[in-house]
Amino acid sequence: MGKLLVLTGASGTLGRFLAPALAAQGYRLRLSDIVAFPDPLPEGASFHPADLADAGAVADLLAGCDAVLHFGGISVEKPWAQIVGPNLLGVTHIFEAARTPLPGHRMPRVIFASSNHTIGFYERGTVLSTDDPYRTDGYYGLSKAYGELLGRMMFDKHGVENVHLRIGSALPAPTEARHLATWLSLADLLRLVIAALEAAQTGHAIVWGVSANQGRWWQGDDAARIGYVPQDDAARFAPLPERGDALTRQYQGGSFAAQDNSRAG
Template sequence: ARCHRLLLTGAAGNLGLVLRPRLKAHADVLRVSDVAALAPAASGEEAIPCNLANAAEVSRLVQDVDAIVHLGGVSVERPFEEILPANIQGIYNLYEAARIHGVRRVVFASSNHVIGFYEQGQQLDADVPLRPDGYYGLSKAYGEHLSRFYFDRYGIETVCLRIGSSFPEPKDRRMMVTWLSYDDLTDLVTRSLFTPQVGHLIVYGASANRDSWWDNHAAAVLGFAPKDSSERFRAQVEAQAPLPADDPAARYQGGAFVKAGPFPFP
């Protein structure tokens, strides 16, 4: 499946660098954007620098685009003053531009940190009440709700990907459960772009790891069946000393994000 012009925000980031070459096969023109420096446009690409907090820049960015993969923004726990422009004002600017320019489909990189204050081992589906684990998770919750509104009000379809941990390898015991390989990420993003009639959909992004906290039955329409597993990394991960059992990073699904910030954990 392919579309004419596809916009990838956050293209200079970790997952943007992974997806940029892989999404090219799915678009006549891949428009890549970031506030950080981008590699120059290759054939079939357009590279447009843009700060998501700037509505006028975002409007120009989204013009003539058919679909958007939205990765841009602050991707870790940071003070609210940094999250607000990039993630909250930024996603508002993006959807307003999508509405004005008639974009019909967005794939939004949400995060497991919208549910980070559930305990590890609890089984969650897409309908559980959100329990964000910080300002970052709160901004992703805002994006999930904003995209719901833009579907109900304007019919713009969105797939919100609650990505677990998408890195080359799982780095710790928690990531043995939350790991999403780059191949499974790519499959999930392309299904989210091209599956017809998704409406507003929430899907958890994890590989077929031995243990799972997340139930994707509500997103069956995507036909997402991850192929990788963290199991081959188990020996190297379990060679590390475990965290103390009472460490909040070992207790909650959000891991260390739940204890970020200047104040001590209660």
């Protein structure tokens, strides 16, 4: 019998891709979101609505699972008050539930959909590793940095294995010049998730969620530890047009760095 996975954010764009793709690989799925799953449920899947800000609902959701794919929460830049519940409380409740499994069950591995917006204020062309300091480009990116730091603490203090996927631009195909560096094909996303699920041991790991793009800005991560080998390259779509204003074009985070930017000069 396949592993039982919890997938939060199942009704979002990436959740709707991952649910049938993982089911086809033989995993059993417990899907969750605050809105109904809009597609037919894949074989072996069930749907459980839950608010990530509700600690009890999250604990019930994770009961008895082997791993949780935490893709839930606000996925765009929003004011702080809108980020706190779904993103900050949400990831905290996920880890708290993971570290207190049901009797007789192992702690589930947490796979967290982090983001390139943890480092979005680095200028384009700057080559980064996951050891470089955070430079978040907004409250959304800040919430993802918090999730990564929480995962570090939860492994060091409680032994919760976790893998943080710093997702770039997960799309069927790249559409603008920035994506020549940041694109993560959906096929590589699936490879990345399965690698994170099936690695013998992960400890606390951070992996760039990016394809094997010739123009990528990101290297030096834990991909080898979990066995992630991307296969796609955005270069085959080049050239692609630039998008957005001067700030959008300056920073790796693109429009997130430009949004609500009031700094002069």
